[in-house]
Amino acid sequence: ILNVEQSPQSLHVQEGDSTNFTCSFPSSNFYALHWYRWETAKSPEALFVMTLNGDEKKKGRISATLNTKEGYSYLYIKGSQPEDSATYLCAFRPTDKLIFGTGTRLQVFP
Amino acid sequence: DAGVIQSPRHEVTEMGQEVTLRCKPISGHDYLFWYRQTMMRGLELLIYFNNNVPIDDSGMPEDRFSAKMPNASFSTLKIQPSEPRDSAVYFCASSPGGLQPQHFGDGTRLSIL
Numbered sequence: 001i002l003n004v005e006q007s008p009q010s011l012h013v014q015e016g017d018s019t020n021f022t023c024s025f026p027s028s029n030f031y032a033l034h035w036y037r038w039e040t041a042k043s044p045e046a047l048f049v050m051t052l053n054g055d056e057k058k059k060g061r062i063s064a065t066l067n068t069k070e071g072y073s074y075l076y077i078k079g080s081q082p083e084d085s086a087t088y089l090c091a092f093r094p095t096d097k098l099i100f101g102t103g104t105r106l107q108v109f110p
Numbered sequence: 111d112a113g114v115i116q117s118p119r120h121e122v123t124e125m126g127q128e129v130t131l132r133c134k135p136i137s138g139h140d141y142l143f144w145y146r147q148t149m150m151r152g153l154e155l156l157i158y159f160n161n162n163v164p165i166d167d168s169g170m171p172e173d174r175f176s177a178k179m180p181n182a183s184f185s186t187l188k189i190q191p192s193e194p195r196d197s198a199v200y201f202c203a204s205s206p207g208g209l210q211p212q213h214f215g216d217g218t219r220l221s222i223l
Binding site for chain 1: 154158160166210212213
């Protein structure tokens with residue numbers, strides 16, 4: 001069974017705080033690592049697809065890093081805003097299919 | 111561009127009834143995925159298709175579940191007979207393949223009474 005773990009499960013921060021969360025995945029049979037943002041009552045929305053060890057991707061205030069040798073990825077949000085409140089999912093991809101973690105639920109208070 | 115379209119958005123039915131969920135993928139996407147989301151297990155893959163052919167159905171919970179993709183623009187997920195434990199949100203997603211992300215529909219919230 002391939003395990004994808006995310007921590008913490010939930011996080012409450014104040015507006016303006018920077019935050020980060022972790023995704024751990026198997027270090028063998030790696031093809032790609034996906035990050036999604038999932039707002040309540042909506043569908044998951046793709047943030048990043050990461051493939052190379054040492055990869056770093058950025059979209060506005062959100063960035064992610066990847067370490068395939070040790071099997072982890074970090075997602076960072078700089079200067080959190082209330083509109084960043086969502087569940088952030090990572091998904092390990094050994095083949096064509098994605099194996100999702102259970103997500104980190106972020107709530108940003110004004 | 112139209113995204114992935116799922117219908118119905120909500121379905122409430124009684125135990126034992128047949129339920130059919132529908133999905134129209136994004137045009138040109140060769141891959142289609144069906145997921146189930148529950149509080150206990152999160153987002154789990156049920157089955158996926160490549161060029162209308164089922165590739166991996168190892169996530170389908172039991173024989174009561176079946177999925178078809180008769181053409182590139184339509185797929186169904188059927189539950190017969192339905193049971194209360196099938197209550198969940200079912201998502202369809204499509205992808206062009208390669209290193210492109212999957213695009214999700216809005217989901218069908220299914221409640222079996």
